[in-house]
Amino acid sequence: MTTDSDTPWLTDQEQCAWRTHLDVSRLLMHQLERDLQPFGLTNNDYEILVNLSEAEDRRLRMSDLAASTLQSKSRLSHQITRMENAGLVRRESCESDRRGLYAVLTDEGWDTMRRVAPHHVASVRKHFIDLFTSEDLQALRSSLTPVAEHLRKERGGL
Amino acid sequence: MTTDSDTPWLTDQEQCAWRTHLDVSRLLMHQLERDLQPFGLTNNDYEILVNLSEAEDRRLRMSDLAASTLQSKSRLSHQITRMENAGLVRRESCESDRRGLYAVLTDEGWDTMRRVAPHHVASVRKHFIDLFTSEDLQALRSSLTPVAEHLRKERGGL
């Protein structure tokens, strides 16, 4: 059994680190979202654009895109439908596996990406990257990497 | 004007730190959510419970609760309605300011909190805190704190 006195409560230090991490994540997402708003994009839209624009032939299978953006298949499907209606991507069927579909970046999607990316990078710098010394950023990266790995293992199949 | 070559793109190091931070935030929230599921609570529910249970008389004004959980008033209002239906909190009117309402933890809410908290702390430890050395955690806290401050200023009034 787990009694109260057994529980290894967080120390003040730990509590503070934890809450700060939470606050930063949330506030940062809100801020980035606000900075993208003038371009008519959400964070989710933008992330899809990034993934597709970095991919071979600017296209990815729905499943792969879902995996790399850490979304459910259902959510991605709706998301792509919206972006398709907005003219940013289109679906293309896959020859080698007739169950499959590609999400493909349209020319308009590509142009949007090239136009918005500099502003988004500026936003990420202003509200995150440039607020660290390069040593601190390096330390952040190296201490966070094992956490990411742990969490990826933990979830296994979505 | 902002041409492409002007843009201070992220270096590989920066890119990696940034994406790792993003992944950790998202994966961690999903994981905590999963760990709370057996108790019938969401992360949002739990955070409300924490805030109320730490507050004077286990009650907070709606506005204060919205501010401390970084939610919009609208969202909080819905959230509290749901938790009220679940019997975890109740609304009480405020004598000193008849516009205002308190969200108050019910006995059931308090019991739920005491029962769930040990498991949640364990989850936070397992998937986050205990994956750092105490020096790394300290470094994390101290480098993230200014970022949180910056972001809080930036948003000003929700």
Place this chain on the structure above:
DNA sequence: CATGATTAATTCGATATTCAACTTTTACGG
């Protein structure tokens, strides 16, 4: 002490997310 501006909170409609059910195609085991 009236009235115009603020503040507290909710409501409503539009949009987004989740979860389970479903369709189609491919993979596997005997």
Place this chain on the structure above:
DNA sequence: CCGTAAAAGTTGAATATCGAATTAATCATG
């Protein structure tokens, strides 16, 4: 090969979120 299981993706209904409009009470000041 046949049948069943697994995988890719979509759909629809239920739920959650967002932002603007709304209501009601307080503040501020001329």
